[in-house]
Structure formats: structure tokens, C-alpha cells
Amino acid sequence: MDRIRIVGGNTLAGTIPISGAKNAALPLMIASLLTSQTLTLENVPHLADVEQLIRILGNHGVDYSVNGKRDHQNGNASGYSRTINFTARDIVDTTAPYELVSKMRASFWVIGPVLARMGEAKVSLPGGCAIGTRPVDLFIDGLQALGADIDVDTGYVVAKAKNRLRGNRYVFPKVSVGATHVLMMAASLARGETVLENAAREPEVVNLAECLIAMGAKIHGAGTSTITIEGVDELSGAQVRVIPDRIEAGTYAMAVAMTGGDVLLEGAEPDLLEAALDVIRNTGAEITPINAGIRVKRNGAGISPVDVTTEPFPGFPTDLQAQFMGLMTMAKGKSRITETIFENRFMHVQELARLGAHITLSGQTAIVEGVSKLKGAPVMATDLRASVSLVIAGLAAEGETTVNRVYHLDRGFERLEEKLSGCGAVIERISG
Numbered sequence: 435m436d437r438i439r440i441v442g443g444n445t446l447a448g449t450i451p452i453s454g455a456k457n458a459a460l461p462l463m464i465a466s467l468l469t470s471q472t473l474t475l476e477n478v479p480h481l482a483d484v485e486q487l488i489r490i491l492g493n494h495g496v497d498y499s500v501n502g503k504r505d506h507q508n509g510n511a512s513g514y515s516r517t518i519n520f521t522a523r524d525i526v527d528t529t530a531p532y533e534l535v536s537k538m539r540a541s542f543w544v545i546g547p548v549l550a551r552m553g554e555a556k557v558s559l560p561g562g563c564a565i566g567t568r569p570v571d572l573f574i575d576g577l578q579a580l581g582a583d584i585d586v587d588t589g590y591v592v593a594k595a596k597n598r599l600r601g602n603r604y605v606f607p608k609v610s611v612g613a614t615h616v617l618m619m620a621a622s623l624a625r626g627e628t629v630l631e632n633a634a635r636e637p638e639v640v641n642l643a644e645c646l647i648a649m650g651a652k653i654h655g656a657g658t659s660t661i662t663i664e665g666v667d668e669l670s671g672a673q674v675r676v677i678p679d680r681i682e683a684g685t686y687a688m689a690v691a692m693t694g695g696d697v698l699l700e701g702a703e704p705d706l707l708e709a710a711l712d713v714i715r716n717t718g719a720e721i722t723p724i725n726a727g728i729r730v731k732r733n734g735a736g737i738s739p740v741d742v743t744t745e746p747f748p749g750f751p752t753d754l755q756a757q758f759m760g761l762m763t764m765a766k767g768k769s770r771i772t773e774t775i776f777e778n779r780f781m782h783v784q785e786l787a788r789l790g791a792h793i794t795l796s797g798q799t800a801i802v803e804g805v806s807k808l809k810g811a812p813v814m815a816t817d818l819r820a821s822v823s824l825v826i827a828g829l830a831a832e833g834e835t836t837v838n839r840v841y842h843l844d845r846g847f848e849r850l851e852e853k854l855s856g857c858g859a860v861i862e863r864i865s866g
């Protein structure tokens with residue numbers, strides 16, 4: 435199993451290109467199931483989760499080509515974001531089996547488009563990062579509100595809508611990004627109007643709505659908490675660009691805030707992560723939006739402690755909580771970090787402690803007592819965002835840190851070692 439070896443202590447200086455957002459690319463790829471025509475997606479990041487979803491879509495009959503080539507491995511050996519064409523001419527299988535879905539939670543989302551287009555879908559209950567129970571009750575409730583008959587049977591959700599889904603009003607009892615994606619896709623092909631209230635406002639929802647609109651859907655209000663969808667009989671192909679990854683941008687911004695230095699996050703969009711940028715500014719880093727992206731700079735001054743609570747967009751994202759905790763381990767004082775989205779998202783705490791961090795947990799709040807230095811050590815990645823928090827801490831720690839179970843990082847960070855070493859970090863992948 436690959437490991438990442440880091441020798442900490444260098445400041446970061448240079449340019450880091452920001453990739454297409456994993457969390458936008460996945461629902462956009464799934465939207466290809468809604469039409470028999472070709473959906474072309476630009477700026478798709480080269481990540482393990484994208485490859486896994488390609489396999490899942492392939493099982494349903496989705497064909498794809500990368501920059502004109504059928505084999506993406508040969509077409510894109512270097513691992514840069516690319517343009518991929520997805521064509522679901524016929525849905526050959528309406529079942530998404532356990533072996534495929536258990537590896538990644540977002541693959542459960544195929545239930546929306548497959549059900550809407552085919553009148554039936556059988557999808558295994560999902561897997562993914564072990565960051566809480568992550569149930570699917572909202573998907574089931576919401577699809578039932580659109581007229582689907584749903585049974586949960588031996589680990590599968592079996593959904594049927596023989597006479598097409600019907601538009602309806604649905605109020606999410608809790609904000610869910612995934613359930614908003616799924617209901618928006620399903621309602622696009624339903625009969626009549628659907629109004630989704632308390633919908634997720636994340637930029638990835640807006641990106642999906644733009645894609646569906648380009649495919650011929652009638653959607654208003656994406657990006658607000660009320661989304662209205664007037665169902666249409668069929669959708670067509672389209673060409674859409676995946677938005678830049680706000681979580682990747684925020685992660686590297688925090689790395690610079692921690693190590694010190696001066697880095698341009700090329701292609702990052704400040705509007706997509708205002709809450710996080712404000713927090714990073716308050717820690718003492720200089721953040722300057724410029725045409726080419728976001729410039730992050732910290733020279734000399736210490737890191738100020740800042741309290742943070744995770745919230746749905748536009749609040750501080752849960753996907754940056756672990757990285758921010760990494761940054762706070764070296765702040766000049768005490769900070770409180772409260773997680774409100776997932777109940778079990780503090781698994782990085784014990785690993786950060788191996789590097790010398792002082793963190794105590796009190797329910798859903800972590801109290802971080804900043805230390806003047808961290809010391810490198812072997813650590814274990816437990817989930818996607820937790821693992822990158824260990825990388826950030828390792829960059830600032832004295833001596834050598836090895837991060838084990840790197841496959842978590844490969845799910846969500848494109849060319850991480852290359853991007854960081856390009857800015858002066860000592861970081862390498864050790865195979866085997």
C-alpha cells in the first residue's frame with residue numbers, strides 16, 4: 435500500500451493549479467443517465483472516485499470517451515483534469531450492485547436518474563468514508579413524495595414508478611447535498627412541477643442545475659433554499675464545465691497559512707469559499723482574490739486561534755474541518771472547532787496527537803490548545819479529508835512524517851505530491 439513521506443519545515447511558494455471539483459464532477463457524471471444523448475464534461479479531475487463512478491455508470495450501459503480516446507488510461511497518463519464524453523444510449527441494467535456501490539456513497543445517487551428514466555431502480559445501500567452513519571432516509575422520503583414505491587430489501591433500495599414520477603412539494607427535514615442532487619435530477623423528468631424546500635445551496639448543486647438546464651430541464655432557484663423544477667418529457671445532451679474544487683483550494687490555503695509562504699491558487703474561485711477564506715484571514719494569513727485565482731500569504735506572524743462551527747453552505751464546510759484543525763494545532767492559544775454535519779468526523783484527532791497536537795473532545799466540539807511545534811511521526815489516514823489534514827500538519831512538523839493508507843487521498847486530491855513539491859515542500863509517494 436502506498437505511503438506519503440513528508441519532511442516538514444519548508445515554507446510554500448509558487449503556484450498550485452486547482453482541479454475540477456470532485457463533488458461537482460460526480461453528480462454531473464450521474465446526470466448523463468438522464469439522456470440517450472452525449473453529455474460532455476470539461477475539467478473532470480483524475481481521481482479514484484471518478485474512476486469508480488465510471489465503472490458504476492458503465493454497468494448501467496454508459497459509454498465514455500476521454501478527449502476523443504476510448505481508453506482514458508492511455509489518453510491521459512499524466513493525471514490532469516480532462517474532458518470526458520458520457521453517453522447512456524440505453525440503460526442496460528437498472529441495478530447498482532453492492533460490490534460497486536459499497537465503495538463510494540455518491541454512487542447511490544444513480545437511483546434518481548435511473549428511476550426517472552426507466553421507471554425502476556434497484557440500488558445497494560451505500561458505503562464511502564466512515565464519517566458517521568450517513569443514512570438514506572431523505573432520498574427515500576423525497577422519492578416517495580414524487581410518487582415512487584420504495585422497498586428496502588436485503589441491503590437494496592428497490593424503487594418503482596411505473597407511470598412516471600409526479601411533481602410535488604417536498605420539504606427536506608435536514609439539508610442534504612446528495613438528496614438535493616437526486617431529487618433535482620428525478621424531478622427534471624417527472625410529470626408536473628416539483629418544489630424542493632430547505633434544499634442544499636452548495637455550489638455543486640448550482641453546477642448540477644446549470645448542467646440540467648443545458649440539457650433542457652426547467653429549473654429555478656438553485657443556490658437558494660427553494661428550487662422549482664418543471665418536469666419535461668426528455669432531456670438532451672450538453673457540454674458543461676466542472677467548477678473548481680473549493681475544498682482543494684481551501685486545503686492548500688490552510689497549508690500555506692500553517693507553513694508560511696506565498697502561493698497562488700490558480701483557478702480558485704473566492705466566491706465559492708468565502709466563509710473559509712474569512713476564517714483563514716482571521717488566523718493571520720493574507721488572502722487576496724486576483725484574476726488568476728486566490729493569493730495566500732503568511733510571513734513571520736504567528737497563527738491566531740479562531741473558533742469554527744461547520745454548517746451547510748454558505749457556512750464553513752465540514753470538508754475543511756479536519757484541515758482547519760491541523761492549522762489550529764500550531765495556533766498561539768486555544769480554539770474550539772464544532773462539527774454539526776457528521777457525528778463521527780473527529781478521527782483525525784488521535785492521529786494529529788501523534789504529531790504532538792493537544793486536542794480534547796467534548797461531544798461534537800474539539801478544543802485545540804496550540805503548541806509551538808509539531809514533530810513528525812508515522813500516522814494513519816482514516817478518511818479523505820482527515821488524511822489531508824495529516825499532510826498539512828506534516829508539512830509544518832519538524833522532521834519526517836509518513837502518512838499511511840494513501841488511497842483515501844487519491845479519492846479526492848489530484849496530483850497532491852506534485853502540486854506541493856512544486857511549491858517547495860519535501861513530499862514523495864513511496865509505493866508498495
Ligand code: UD1
Nearest residue numbers: 457540568569570571572573609610611612613753775776
Ligand atoms: C456531500 C459531499 C461531502 C460533504 C457533505 C456535506 C459529495 C460527493 N459529498 O455528502 O463531501 O461532506 O455533502 O457537505 O458531494 N443525511 C441523513 N439522511 C439522508 C441523507 C443525509 O440524515 O438521507 C445526513 C447525513 O448523515 C449528514 C447530513 O445529512 O449528517 C448531510 O449529509 P449530505 O449533505 O447528504 O452529505 P452527502 O451528500 O453524502
